[in-house]
Amino acid sequence: MSIHIGAEPGQIAPYVLMPGDPLRAKWIAENFLEDAKQYTDVRNMLGFTGTYKGMEISAQGSGMGLPSFSIYCTELLKDYDVQSVIRVGSAGAMHEHVKIRDVVLAQGACTDSNLNQLRFEGIDFAPIADFELLQAAYGVGQDRGTSMHVGNIFSSDSFYNDRSELVSRTSEYGVLAVEMEAAALYTLAAKYARKGLAIVTVSDHLITGEETSAQERQESFGDMVEMALETIVAVHGV
Structure with a gap:
């Protein structure tokens, strides 16, 4: 049993979807998983396990940002032997050809977080997705x-960032969108030799200023969740 999740052995499936919002994890369980059962409510970071097309799959909230995501993802991989994690969440577009409601498959994740700088003592580790999950x-x-x-995204340590020049600079180098968790997922998946992928839906646009409505976010999020579930079936299904 881990400190922050607190689930019993066997309660968490080998394959996990991780939204930031714990209520999104509940929504995934209620709308996409059969016979879903809640296995944790520690700190209100909800987690559920059910089945999708006969496969056991869990949905676990992560909270916002790399530090919070790292806590829950580490415990899933280390304490519960989870084999694949797919982050499902929202992102801000950083290129004009990336449109509102588009899906971005994060091939790699740049970051301004100090987590990897501390971990690798100055080496610029490149966090990348698992190719099999990405291809599927x-x-x-x-x-x-x-x-x-498909391309590079930016995992920011700050939601309200005072350095607007970073958007234009990173987008010049082909970075497609900004979010706050993927770099942690890819680093931890590499550490524990597991599979990780971030699938994000564009909810707002940093260049045009466009934003999706609450209803549009719900609909596009559902499409992304189905895409993530079908990816797990394609890679791990019999």
Whole structure:
């Protein structure tokens, strides 16, 4: 039993979807998983396990930012032997060709966080997605006709960032969108030799100023969740 999750052995599936919002984890369980049961409410960071197309899959909230995500992801990988984690969340677009409601499959994740600088003592570690999950998600997206992009994203340590020049500078180098967790996922997946992928939906645009409505976010989030679940089936299903 881990400190922050507190689930009993066997209560968490080998494959986990991780939204930031714990209520999103509950929403995933209620709308996409059969016979879902809650295994934790420690600190109100909810987690559930159910089945999708006969496969056991869990949905676990992570909180916002790399430090919070790192706590829950570390415990999932280390204490519960989780094999694959897919982050499902929102992101801000940083390129004009990336549109509102588009899906971004994060091939790699830049970051301004000190977590990896401390871990690697000055070496610029490059956090990247698991190729098998990435390839499967791209195939699922193509089959579904999803408007999607594959490329680099930026995992920021700050939601309200005073350094606006970083947006233009990183976008010049092809960074597609900004969020706050993927770099931690990819680093931890590498540490524990597991699979990790971030699938994010564009909820707002840093260049055009566009934003999605609450209803649009819900609908697009559902499409992304189905895409993530089908990716798990494609990679780990019998």
